[in-house]
Amino acid sequence: MGKRIRLNSKDRSGILSLYNKKGYRRGKRGQPKLNKDLQIGLVVKVVQFQRRYNLSGFKAWLKITKLKAFPDILKDHFKNRKGSSDWWIRRFNKPESETGIRQNFYRNHLRAHISKNK
Numbered sequence: 001m002g003k004r005i006r007l008n009s010k011d012r013s014g015i016l017s018l019y020n021k022k023g024y025r026r027g028k029r030g031q032p033k034l035n036k037d038l039q040i041g042l043v044v045k046v047v048q049f050q051r052r053y054n055l056s057g058f059k060a061w062l063k064i065t066k067l068k069a070f071p072d073i074l075k076d077h078f079k080n081r082k083g084s085s086d087w088w089i090r091r092f093n094k095p096e097s098e099t100g101i102r103q104n105f106y107r108n109h110l111r112a113h114i115s116k117n118k
Contacts, residue, residue: 032080034109038073043113050114057114061106065092 020026042064049060064070071089078085091101 031108032077034077038077039109039113041073042110046110046114057111057116058103058106061110062096062102065102 018026045064046057046060049055049063050057053060053063055063071092074089074092075085078088081088088101091099094101096102
């Protein structure tokens with residue numbers, strides 16, 4: 001375990017905002033970050049599909065998500081989510097209009113790394 005700071009202050013401003021009420025460091029909040037190796041691999045594949053098929057970045061991403069080996073690639077990313085990682089991967093197989101998961105994943109993890117011009 002890490003070091004513990006014992007403070008009885010109810011005011012959690014300044015340096016105290018970094019610690020929880022038990023005195024331990026706060027963890028990072030929010031969505032788990034995408035593994036850098038996985039992110040680089042996906043960006044490279046999207047750019048390859050863009051050039052090969054003359055598509056936009058998002059259209060190339062949709063084409064990649066329909067590949068046979070794609071669910072195995074995402075298993076590592078979804079393993080830390082609540083619930084089963086298989087449930088999250090099955091959502092990628094449903095139609096895009098039903099879940100919107102492909103669009104959200106592209107927007108949250110890949111769009112900033114793919115240039116808009118060809």
